[in-house]
Amino acid sequence: MWDYSEKVKEHFYNPKNAGAVADANGVGDVGSISCGDALRLTLKVDPETEIILDAGFQTFGCGSAIASSSALTEMVKGKTLDEALLISNQDIADFLDGLPPEKMHCSVMGREALQAAVANYRGEEWSDDHEEGALVCKCFAIDEVMVRDTIKANNLSSVEEVTNYTKAGGGCSSCHEAIENLLTEEMAARGETFVPAASGKKKAKKVEKKKPDLVEIEAPVAKPAAASAGLTLVQRIRKIEDVLEAMRPALRADNGDVELVDVDGKTVYVNLVGACSGCQMAAMTLGGIQQKLIEAMGEFIKVIPASERPAA
Amino acid sequence: MSDIYLDNNATTKVDPAIVEAMLPFFTEQFGNPSSLHSFGNKVGMALKKARGQVQKILGAEHDSEIIFTSCGSESDSTAILSALKANPERKEIITTVVEHPAVLNLCEYLETEGYTVHKLKVDSKGRLDLDEYAKLLSDDVAVVSVMWANNETGTIFPVEKMAEMADEAGVLFHTDAVQAVGKIPMNLQDTAIHMLSLSGHKLHAPKGVGVLYLKRGTRFRPLLRGGHQERGRRAGTENSASIIGLGLACEQAMEHMEFENVQVKAMRDRLQEGILAAVPNAFPTGDVDNRLPNTLNIAFEYIEGEAILLLMNKMGIAASSGSACTSGSLEPSHVMKAMGIPYTAAHGTVRFSLSRYNTMEEIERVIEAVPPIVAKLRKLSPYWGENGPVENPEQAFAPVYA
Ligand SMILES: Cc1ncc(COP(=O)(O)O)c(C=O)c1O
Ligand code: FES
Numbered sequence: 001m002w003d004y005s006e007k008v009k010e011h012f013y014n015p016k017n018a019g020a021v022a023d024a025n026g027v028g029d030v031g032s033i034s035c036g037d038a039l040r041l042t043l044k045v046d047p048e049t050e051i052i053l054d055a056g057f058q059t060f061g062c063g064s065a066i067a068s069s070s071a072l073t074e075m076v077k078g079k080t081l082d083e084a085l086l087i088s089n090q091d092i093a094d095f096l097d098g099l100p101p102e103k104m105h106c107s108v109m110g111r112e113a114l115q116a117a118v119a120n121y122r123g124e125e126w127s128d129d130h131e132e133g134a135l136v137c138k139c140f141a142i143d144e145v146m147v148r149d150t151i152k153a154n155n156l157s158s159v160e161e162v163t164n165y166t167k168a169g170g171g172c173s174s175c176h177e178a179i180e181n182l183l184t185e186e187m188a189a190r191g192e193t194f195v196p197a198a199s200g201k202k203k204a205k206k207v208e209k210k211k212p213d214l215v216e217i218e219a220p221v222a223k224p225a226a227a228s229a230g231l232t233l234v235q236r237i238r239k240i241e242d243v244l245e246a247m248r249p250a251l252r253a254d255n256g257d258v259e260l261v262d263v264d265g266k267t268v269y270v271n272l273v274g275a276c277s278g279c280q281m282a283a284m285t286l287g288g289i290q291q292k293l294i295e296a297m298g299e300f301i302k303v304i305p306a307s308e309r310p311a312a
Numbered sequence: 313m314s315d316i317y318l319d320n321n322a323t324t325k326v327d328p329a330i331v332e333a334m335l336p337f338f339t340e341q342f343g344n345p346s347s348l349h350s351f352g353n354k355v356g357m358a359l360k361k362a363r364g365q366v367q368k369i370l371g372a373e374h375d376s377e378i379i380f381t382s383c384g385s386e387s388d389s390t391a392i393l394s395a396l397k398a399n400p401e402r403k404e405i406i407t408t409v410v411e412h413p414a415v416l417n418l419c420e421y422l423e424t425e426g427y428t429v430h431k432l433k434v435d436s437k438g439r440l441d442l443d444e445y446a447k448l449l450s451d452d453v454a455v456v457s458v459m460w461a462n463n464e465t466g467t468i469f470p471v472e473k474m475a476e477m478a479d480e481a482g483v484l485f486h487t488d489a490v491q492a493v494g495k496i497p498m499n500l501q502d503t504a505i506h507m508l509s510l511s512g513h514k515l516h517a518p519k520g521v522g523v524l525y526l527k528r529g530t531r532f533r534p535l536l537r538g539g540h541q542e543r544g545r546r547a548g549t550e551n552s553a554s555i556i557g558l559g560l561a562c563e564q565a566m567e568h569m570e571f572e573n574v575q576v577k578a579m580r581d582r583l584q585e586g587i588l589a590a591v592p593n594a595f596p597t598g599d600v601d602n603r604l605p606n607t608l609n610i611a612f613e614y615i616e617g618e619a620i621l622l623l624m625n626k627m628g629i630a631a632s633s634g635s636a637c638t639s640g641s642l643e644p645s646h647v648m649k650a651m652g653i654p655y656t657a658a659h660g661t662v663r664f665s666l667s668r669y670n671t672m673e674e675i676e677r678v679i680e681a682v683p684p685i686v687a688k689l690r691k692l693s694p695y696w697g698e699n700g701p702v703e704n705p706e707q708a709f710a711p712v713y714a
Contacts, residue, residue, distance in 0.1 A: 012622060018692050029709055033695055034655035036616065036635065036644065038709060040694040058694035060659075062618035062635065066692060134643070181424075 005097035008067040015066055017073035021056040028117030028126075030109055037061030037106065039069050041113040043076070045121050050081045057113075064096075064103040071095045072110040081118050087111065101141035136178050139171025147179065150287050151186040157194065159183065164304065165287055236297075237263055243296045244270075247289060258289065261306040268293060269306040315628040316674045320514075321463050321491060321607060321665035322632055327516045327564060330557045334518070337553035345550055346541070355552050362559025369562040370508065370525055371499030379524045379542045380555050384490040384511030385414040387524040388457070390535040390546070391486040391507040392418060395455030396427070397533035399484075402454035406483075408432040408440060408469070409650040414509075415457050415488055416646070432458070437599045438467040438651050445474060449481040456485045460492035460508075464634055464647040464663055465598025466607025468496065472503045479504035484530065490514055490522075494565035495572055495604050506530045512554060516667075517561035521554035568668050576666050577605035579675045583664060584608050586679030591686050593701060597653060597661060606666040609634075611648070611657035614696050615689040620662055623685040629678055634661040656695070 004012075024042035031038035037060060044054040055076050057069035071092055076084040089107040093099045099107060119126030133144030150156065150165045159179050163169040169179050184194040231239065237260070244258050251257055259271040272285060290303035317325070337358070343351030345359055360375075367375045381387045392405070392415070407419055409431045419429045430448050432440050440458075449456075456478045461468045471487045478485040486507040492498070494515035500508065507530065512521040526532055526545070538547030565572075584596055593613040612620065617635030624631060634645030643649070644658040653661070664678070690696040694709050702709075 009622075012619070013626065015692065029694070032709070033614070033659070036659045038694055040709065058692060060614065060693045060695055061616050063622045065616070066619060 002063070002100050002103070004063065004067075004100070007071075007095070007097040008064055008099065011067035011070040011096065012063045015057075015070040017054075017056045017070065017077075018058070019056050020058060021054045024054075024056070026117040026121030028113040028115070028120055030112045030116055031061070033060055037065045037109060039065065039109050039113045041069070041072065041110075041117045043117050043121060045081065052076050052079055052081065052084060061106065061109075062103075064099055065106040065109065067096055068092055068099070068106040068110040069113075072114060076114065081121070084114060085118060087114065101138050102135055104141045136182070137166075137168035137171070137175040139175075140167040142166050142168035144182065147182050148186055151183060152190075153287065153291055155190070157183065157187060157192065158197065160197075164308070165290075233263070239296060240268060240293060243292050244289070247292060251285065256285070258285075259306075262309060266300055267302045267304055269304050269309045271306045315630065316670070316678060318629065318631045318664040318666055318670070318678065320667040321466075321663065323513045323519065324516045324667055325669060326518050326557065327561065330517060330560050330564070333560050334553040334557045337556055341552075345552060346539070355550075358556050359550060359552060362555050365559035365562045366510075366523055369493065369498075369566050370510075371501055372525055372527075373501040374528055376543065377500075377526055377528055379526055379546050380550060380558075381522040381524055381546055382520055382548075382551065383522045384412075384488070384509050384514075385522075386535070387509030387511070387522045388412075388414040388486075388488055389418055390524050391509060392422075392455055392457055393535055394531075394533045395484045395486065395507075396422070398531040399454040402452055404428045404430065404448075404450070404453045406430045406432065406445065406448050406453055406456040406458075408434065408458055410434055410438060410462055410464075410467075410647045411457070411459055412463055412488060412490070414490075415459070419457075427454075428452075434650050436652050438462065438465050438597070438647070439599050439602075440469060440474075442470070442474070442477070446477060449478060449483055451482070453481075453483045456483055458485075458487055460487045460489040461496065461604050461607075462598065462647060463491045464645060464661075465609045465651075466491070466604035466665075467598040468492070468602050468604065471505065475504040475506070479506075491604060491607075494562070494569075495606060497569055500525060500527070512558040512561060515561050515565050517558040518554045521551055521558050523558070571668055573605045576668055576670070579670055579672055580606055580608050580664075580666055582672065583666075583675050583678060584610070586675070587682050590679070590683040594686070595657070597648065597651060608664045608666075610662055610664070611653055612660040612662065612686050613654075613657045614693050614701055615660045615686060617660050617662055619689050620660065620685060623688065624662075624681065627681050627685075629681060631665075632663050634663065635659045656701075 020040070021042040021044045024044050026043035026045055028041045039061070040058045042056045043052050045051070046053050055073040057073050059066050059069040075087055075092065075095055089104070089111040092107040092110045093104060116126045136142055136144050136147050147162060147166055147168055151162065154165060156162055156165060159169055159176050162179050162183065169176055180194065180196055187194045240263060241260060244260060248257065257273045259273060261271055262269040270289065286303050286305065290301060293301040293303065337355065341355055343349070343355050345352050345356040363375045363378045366378045372378060381390065403426065405419055405422065405427055407415055407429060423429050432445055434440060456474065458469055458471055458474055460471050475485040484506050485504065487505055488509045490509055490511040491514060493510040506527045508525040510523045513519040532545060534545050534547070536547045539549070541547055541550060587610060588594060591612065594610055597609045597611050617633030621631060621633050634648050645661065648658040648661055695702055
């Protein structure tokens with residue numbers, strides 16, 4: 001069965017803080033019984049200091065869901081609400097010495113319950129359009145919803161592009177058939193036909209040529225798209241920096257940050273730092289930055305990790 | 313206390329006598345059965361004996377109707393793909409919604425290749441509607457593939473009757489009998505079943521060996537072409553040691569057929585009664601009056617199957633679950649969904665599958681162990697109150713998103 005760490009087992013067999021806190025003033029419910037996991041987090045918060053005095057969980061779910069819930073309650077106790085909100089799902093997974101990729105969603109559920117409980121305490125509305133699909137790529141824990149959304153948002157048309165944007169398919173490659181099927185469906189939905197690479201080998205020359213002109217990786221700077229036409233390179237870079245600056249608070253909430261490395265035509269190279277880098281959310285973060293940039297610049301922009309920048 | 317293995321529908325222990333019988337075929341009897349010299353010749357004789365043993369448990373008319381393969385899945389794929397190849401003008405397949413992935417995933421793939429796949433629905437007890445089936449049989453159907461017994465619930469399908477209906481309509485009939493062979497007596501020569509799959513590791517033979525039964529005269533197109541092994545119907549040098557093990561396993565299964573259907577069944581029935589007497593909000597799934605003698609599938613409401621399994625595992629009890637989390641998917645088992653098991657219970661199904669190696673004493677230990685496990689998890693569940701499920705769980709629990 002699953003390769004659970006000792007820490008996961010410990011928190012599953014002997015969960016901490018099980019049950020509802022008696023006089024809770026913050027309650028967060030996420031998930032549902034039909035989805036297979038659900039978590040209610042109850043917090044007792046000191047109104048003066050906003051310190052979490054006590055935390056309890058009630059969970060319907062598998063071993064790692066229960067372990068993640070238990071870990072979460074241990075992690076938040078004694079923290080202020082603002083400190084607690086800095087806990088990312090990766091932190092929960094790390095606290096447990098890791099979770100199998102199929103189970104990362106359990107830690108995501110923990111983080112969401114925390115956000116919901118804090119919002120409830122503060123009398124705010126918390127909503128999440130978070131949706132989950134079946135796991136497509138096990139190597140990078142990327143699910144179907146994320147692959148589909150990324151294909152749609154960026155008009156992707158090859159497995160290679162999907163890998164660049166989401167990481168899915170960048171490991172053992174056994175998920176390529178599934179990615180091709182998603183490409184076929186999503187491209188059909190926008191009236192195109194998916195043309196697979198003949199041998200499946202990366203960077204086959206022919207495929208490069210067949211790529212639809214939607215993805216202009218090497219568009220020269222001299223030909224800026226309509227909306228940002230007229231901008232000098234420096235102005236463009238400033239505008240890009242502004243967009244990144246606006247996104248920083250959200251990234252920092254996840255203990256991460258982003259750094260602009262280079263701009264080459266429509267390709268923007270960035271460095272993700274802190275908790276963002278390397279974690280499975282990185283791909284999503286890149287996608288998010290790209291979308292914001294496209295909106296702000298009014299032209300197609302491709303965001304690529306600086307590590308994949310061709311050597312000058 | 314030794315561990316208790318109640319996951320025999322997943323795989324079984326190889327009987328020590330079978331291991332014993334296999335060993336010489338790795339050492340002194342290593343020859344290739346196709347060879348003329350005496351190294352190979354003796355192996356050839358042993359394979360012939362094994363073929364006869366399989367023939368006997370299936371009640372096949374000829375031993376040449378037995379084709380050895382590498383597993384149940386290969387047998388399933390060979391049967392279905394052969395039928396399609398042999399009848400290129402027929403573009404429809406009839407199967408059921410509760411088949412094993414060995415059949416279902418293949419059929420789903422074939423749909424993308426332009427075939428129409430009709431999946432027969434099941435009712436809340438997992439039973440088929442033969443009227444629906446009769447209406448679908450036509451000259452456009454290349455093959456019907458219906459499992460003899462379901463691996464999750466043990467529910468038995470009326471395949472003999474369905475094969476007759478197919479035969480009358482001039483349609484090939486295949487059954488995945490991987491769970492049925494050795495537990496249900498069969499006599500294929502008296503049936504209209506054209507093809508049948510079995511898998512060694514479900515009846516105390518090793519993993520990685522299977523059989524496709526092919527009724528004489530059935531049109532056939534091999535999956536693996538090459539050497540002349542299996543009369544050219546399945547190329548590849550025989551897995552002789554495993555085949556010999558499978559032969560002996562079939563012989564043993566024949567000898568224990570009555571034990572399986574009396575003693576093993578009695579243990580299963582006791583397990584069901586013992587657990588249900590002690591655990592509220594739990595019920596058996598499937599067609600309980602018409603199921604394999606060794607299989608019991610219980611749905612425990614308001615808790616999740618993987619958590620149950622982990623706690624049972626800690627107490628040395630092995631079983632399995634149709635919960636989404638055990639498979640890494642987000643959906644509970646397709647079999648539970650097909651039967652319309654309510655969502656409050658579908659994630660909490662546990663399959664106990666017994667074998668002749670279990671004892672009544674073990675069963676009593678399991679009956680002791682399970683109720684506290686269920687109670688412990690229910691205590692953690694937001695859907696369970698002091699003494700029972702919370703009223704109207706969806707309202708009591710108000711998630712921001714669902
Ligand atoms: C009904 C059924 N069909 C097919 C199979 C696959 O058999 P094998 O593992 O030998 O490929 C199984 C085993 O899980 C099964 O239960
Ligand atoms: S599963 Fe996607 S690369 Fe390995």
